[in-house]
Amino acid sequence: MYQRTLVLIPTYNEASNIKDLITTLYQLYPQLNIIIIDDCSPDATAEIVSTLQKDFPTLHLLKRQGPRGLGNAYKKGFEWGVEQNHFDYFIQMDADFSHDPSEIRQMLEQLETNQAYDIVLGSRYSNGFRVENWELWRICLSYFASIYVRLITSIPVKDPTSGFKAYRSKVINSLPVANLKSQGYIFQLELIYQAWSRGFQIYEHPILFSERRSGKSKINLKIILEAIFAVITLRFSKKENDEKKSLDYKV
Numbered sequence: 001m002y003q004r005t006l007v008l009i010p011t012y013n014e015a016s017n018i019k020d021l022i023t024t025l026y027q028l029y030p031q032l033n034i035i036i037i038d039d040c041s042p043d044a045t046a047e048i049v050s051t052l053q054k055d056f057p058t059l060h061l062l063k064r065q066g067p068r069g070l071g072n073a074y075k076k077g078f079e080w081g082v083e084q085n086h087f088d089y090f091i092q093m094d095a096d097f098s099h100d101p102s103e104i105r106q107m108l109e110q111l112e113t114n115q116a117y118d119i120v121l122g123s124r125y126s127n128g129f130r131v132e133n134w135e136l137w138r139i140c141l142s143y144f145a146s147i148y149v150r151l152i153t154s155i156p157v158k159d160p161t162s163g164f165k166a167y168r169s170k171v172i173n174s175l176p177v178a179n180l181k182s183q184g185y186i187f188q189l190e191l192i193y194q195a196w197s198r199g200f201q202i203y204e205h206p207i208l209f210s211e212r213r214s215g216k217s218k219i220n221l222k223i224i225l226e227a228i229f230a231v232i233t234l235r236f237s238k239k240e241n242d243e244k245k246s247l248d249y250k251v
Contacts, residue, residue, distance in 0.1 A: 001108055003031040003058075004088040006081045010073035011036055014095040015043040019052065025101050026056055032104075033087065035060040035080060036095075037073040071180065071187025078177045082169075090167045092188070099164040103207050107166040110203055118171050118200040121157060121192065122164030127206035149189060152231045155196050157204055163188045164207060171195050181233075193234050 007025065011018060018036070025032055034056075038046040040063065049061045062076055074092065081087055089108060093099040099122060107120040124130050125146060131139060142161070149160045163185075175194050182190045196202060 001089070001112055002029045003033070004086070005029075005091060005108060006033045006035060006084075006087045006089070007091045007093060007104070008074060008077040008081070009034065009036050009093060009095050010039070010070050010077070011041060011045045011049075011095045012039040012068065013041045013043045013045065015041065015045045015048055017096050018045055019048055021095055021097060021101070022049070022052055022056065022059060025104075026059075028101055029104065031058070033058045033060070035062060035077050037062045037064060037077040039064050039068040039073055067183065069183035069187075070185050071182040071190075074187055074191075075178055075180065078172055082173060088169050090169060090172050092163060092165045092167075094163055098210050100207065100210070103164070103205070104166075107205055110205060111166060111168060114203070116201055117203040118168050119192065119195060119202045120166040120205050121159065121162050121202055122207040122209075123157070123159040123162055123204035124207065124209045125158040126204035130206060130208045131210075132208060133211035149231055153193055153234055155193055157192075157196075157202055159204065160192060161185075161189055165192065167195075171200050174198065186231075189231065190234060 009021070022034065022036075025034060036046075036049045036059070038049065038061065040046075046061060046063050049059070053059050053061065060080070062080060064073060064076055066072070078090065081090055089111060091104060091107070093101075093104075103122060107122065110117055110120045125143070129143070131142070145161055146159055149155065150158075153160070165188075175191065175198070177191070180187060180190050180194065192202070
């Protein structure tokens, strides 16, 4: 199954992590396909990846131009993956080791063995509170954000803002990924919300989320504010779509 899987990893200034992460992934899963989507990192992240491509033929690199942002990077990565037309699964994960590479095996096995699930979400909160080495303010921000999202959108998962997910290809193929509005971190939520709104089934796989190994978090006030208002926008967009479907049915 690994040769039919593409792992998407957006990067910006991850030179201190990216070599170890790529090496670890290939040690665990030699047949895996990986694409690094780099936002013109000034710390030479892309150059490190380019050097590693000589040793790993299924390692791919996209150097993005234009506006930076996690959402924009994922859009380009998914677009590239869909164009290849030979992947059964897509995985989103961070570049900083906050997502444990060894969890990929169990996430993919869930999709392989259980046809009822379309998405496996690496969840920090589905089995207690599984976060380590975070400062208190980040713990509170993350936990209460998940409650806020569930209250506003009614999405039935305990960790809707998780960035560690595995998708069947049919999910990505059916979603208007290129037209999603979010450019930053809220893209993670918008994608899973759009999938759930279309009836795709989500399984929450418990993970232990760790603080990044090195480098600085990209979370800032602008990202937080974008998320607050974007959640409300998502909820109203679903209501408008439901009303339109109801009118179409009556006609």
